[in-house]
Amino acid sequence: MSVESSCVRLDEGRWNPKNREILEKLIEKYRDTNSYAVFDWDNTSIQGDTQLNLFIYQIENLVCKLNPQKFNEVIRKNIPTTDFEERYKNLDGEILNVTKLANDIYKDYTFLYENYISSKKLSLKEIRDTEEFKDFRAKMHCLHNALPGNFSSELACLWEFYLLSGMTKDEVKILAKESNDAKLGEAIGNVIVESSRVLTGEAGIVRGIYDNGLRIRPEMANLYHELKRNGIDVYIISASMQELIEVFATDKSYGYNLDAENIYAMKLKSTTDNILLDEYNYDIPFTQKEGKSETINKFIRSKYNGRGPILVAGDAVGDESMLTEFEDTEVLLILKREGKLDNLVNDKRALIQFRNLKTGLLDPKNY
Numbered sequence: 001m002s003v004e005s006s007c008v009r010l011d012e013g014r015w016n017p018k019n020r021e022i023l024e025k026l027i028e029k030y031r032d033t034n035s036y037a038v039f040d041w042d043n044t045s046i047q048g049d050t051q052l053n054l055f056i057y058q059i060e061n062l063v064c065k066l067n068p069q070k071f072n073e074v075i076r077k078n079i080p081t082t083d084f085e086e087r088y089k090n091l092d093g094e095i096l097n098v099t100k101l102a103n104d105i106y107k108d109y110t111f112l113y114e115n116y117i118s119s120k121k122l123s124l125k126e127i128r129d130t131e132e133f134k135d136f137r138a139k140m141h142c143l144h145n146a147l148p149g150n151f152s153s154e155l156a157c158l159w160e161f162y163l164l165s166g167m168t169k170d171e172v173k174i175l176a177k178e179s180n181d182a183k184l185g186e187a188i189g190n191v192i193v194e195s196s197r198v199l200t201g202e203a204g205i206v207r208g209i210y211d212n213g214l215r216i217r218p219e220m221a222n223l224y225h226e227l228k229r230n231g232i233d234v235y236i237i238s239a240s241m242q243e244l245i246e247v248f249a250t251d252k253s254y255g256y257n258l259d260a261e262n263i264y265a266m267k268l269k270s271t272t273d274n275i276l277l278d279e280y281n282y283d284i285p286f287t288q289k290e291g292k293s294e295t296i297n298k299f300i301r302s303k304y305n306g307r308g309p310i311l312v313a314g315d316a317v318g319d320e321s322m323l324t325e326f327e328d329t330e331v332l333l334i335l336k337r338e339g340k341l342d343n344l345v346n347d348k349r350a351l352i353q354f355r356n357l358k359t360g361l362l363d364p365k366n367y
Contacts, residue, residue: 010226013219014362019333019351023223023311026331030310032231036303037311038296038322039220041238041245041265044315044335045256047215047360048188050180050248051240055144055160056210057179059137061124065166068113072106074162074278078155079147088146090204091194101143104201108136131196138195141208153288153318158280161241161268165278169243169270176247180214180254188213188360215360221256232310234258237295238265239288239318264295292322316340 008028010020042049058064066074079098088096116127127133147156164172191212195205224234236258238245242265249258267281285291285298301308308326312319313333323332323344332350334341344350354363 008226008230011219011222013222014364015219016351016353016364016366018366019353022331022351023333026311027226027230027232030230030232034231034304035307035310036233036235036300037227038235038237038292038300038309038313039224040292040314040316040319041236041249042240042315043337044313044319045220045236046217046248047355048183048213049211049240050176050214050238050244051157051160052211053183053214054176054179054244055163056212057182058163058175059140060128062112062117062127062133063175064117064163065171066163067118068106068110070166071109071113072102074165075105075143075159076102077159077162077278079151079159084146084150088149090206092204094204096142096146096203096206098143100201100203101139101146101206104195104199104203105136105139105143107201108132108139108199112136131198134194135196135199135201138193138206138208139203141193141210142195142203142206144210145208154286157239157266157288161266161280162278164241165268165276167276169274169276172241172243172276173247176244177251180248183212183214184216186213188215189358213360216254217362218255219362221254224256224258227311234262235296235300235309236263236265237287237292237322238263241266241268264299288318290321292319293325296322296326314341320344 008024010024039045076098081097081099083095083097086095090096111132112127115121147159189212190209192207192209194207197205227234236245236249245263245265246260248254249256249263250260265287267284269277269279269281271277285294287295308328310328311331311333312323312329313335314323315335315337320341330349332344332347334344334350334352336352336354345352354365354367355361356363
């Protein structure tokens with residue numbers, strides 16, 4: 001074996017130097033020992049949220065296969081009709097609920113469907129200039145913001161996924177590529193949108209906010225390549241949809257070059273023609289929180305004589321279970337976000353890797 005092939009060396013990049021050193025030693029220790037590492041995707045492997053940015057792209061470009069009646073059903077599915085918490089109000093101070101927002105969204109969508117989605121009577125630029133589009137965009141984001149703050153994270157996730165129902169798996173993958181490419185080229189940060197002051201409807205005038213933009217993390221891609229080069233398998237477990245993560249993690253244009261069979265993410269049920277349904281496939285765990293550890297236990301550990309991962313990486317509470325569940329885990333790589341996973345900062349196994357909020361790039365400093 002040549003010196004070059006036997007030497008573990010991560011690119012310096014923007015790693016905190018101590019973190020890079022520990023990761024190199026870990027790889028050296030476990031090279032060719034039938035070991036594996038597990039990573040989250042959104043805000044860990046990349047900067048930003050793949051699923052959220054697809055949702056943003058769907059709204060901006062009105063990409064949907066649902067007719068108005070089915071869309072109306074999907075945007076209300078499983079959501080209690082009780083009023084939201086006090087902080088979820090319109091600009092006049094009135095408390096909102098799903099009925100008020102969904103009734104307005106349905107009217108807007110019917111207009112958008114008839115004039116663009118199904119017929120292209122208007123161009124995309126023309127439809128974006130309409131009051132209906134302005135109202136639709138803001139109220140969709142307002143409802144999207146309210147769901148996790150009022151109901152379960154599972155309900156909020158599924159609501160987002162169901163908007164892709166009616167598409168084939170291949171159509172979703174094509175859409176994911178378009179969305180990724182667009183959002184990689186846009187500014188990152190919060191965007192605020194306001195609904196129509198003409199078409200106030202039942203919900204009144206509302207504002208929605210979303211965290212726009214994606215960035216590739218070359219240091220993470222290099223880490224994956226170096227793990228694989230040294231015989232350590234790399235797995236992704238994500239709370240975004242399977243089709244989206246497969247595109248980002250395996251398409252060579254993004255540089256991660258991972259194996260599709262090592263990706264575990266959310267899956268909807270589908271027809272025999274691979275058309276996605278507005279139903280979750282509970283044959284696999286819900287890959288969030290404890291579902292991530294369950295996925296490791298159910299599908300991965302048996303390949304490694306029952307051992308847990310040597311390295312786990314994540315950024316938020318949805319990753320905490322898999323970060324702390326396994327005694328075999330020697331290193332916890334935490335891509336630190338403000339107010340997230342603070343309880344793990346003092347774990348002796350934890351490597352805290354900060355990021356630059358303005359650029360999305362890793363930050364080598366140790367704050």
